[in-house]
Amino acid sequence: MLNGAIDSALNRQGHMDLMMVVDAGFPCPDEVELIDIALTEGVPSVMDVLTELKRFHSVEKVVMAADTKEHNPTHFAKVAAVFGPKVEVEVISHVELKQRSYDAKTIIRTGDFTAWGNVMLVSGAGDRWKLEKV
Secondary structure (H helix, E strand, O other): OOOHHHHHHHHHOOOOOEEEEEOOOOOOOOOOEEEEOOOEOOEOOHHHHHHHHHOOOOEEEEEEEHHHHHHOHHHHHHHHHHOOOOOEEEEEOHHHHHHHHHHOOEEEEOOOOOOOOOEEEEEOOOOOOOOOOO
């Protein structure tokens, strides 16, 4: 991961920890680490960041607002597909997504202006764990 702040945040994510990738207007809580990588309108996009995170981050669940699915179904489908078919997609209200943002370890703010384009990632355990029996 080229961005040092994001690399550091990824290294601190444990199983079930929350990380968010949000649009330019998301109301980020002051208590949560904010990595602001917004450069200009649309750059980078939420999808740009998620695509790069996929290379380095184990995700077991993606959480998005019902408003995303209703008002931006193409964005919803693209985000839902980023981490693959085995990753659960949970849909909650936009109000609940904002409330749960207070529990995130890190929020990455983008320059995206996709309405309701915010995404919460639940960190996975990864596939390195050794099991005697499956």
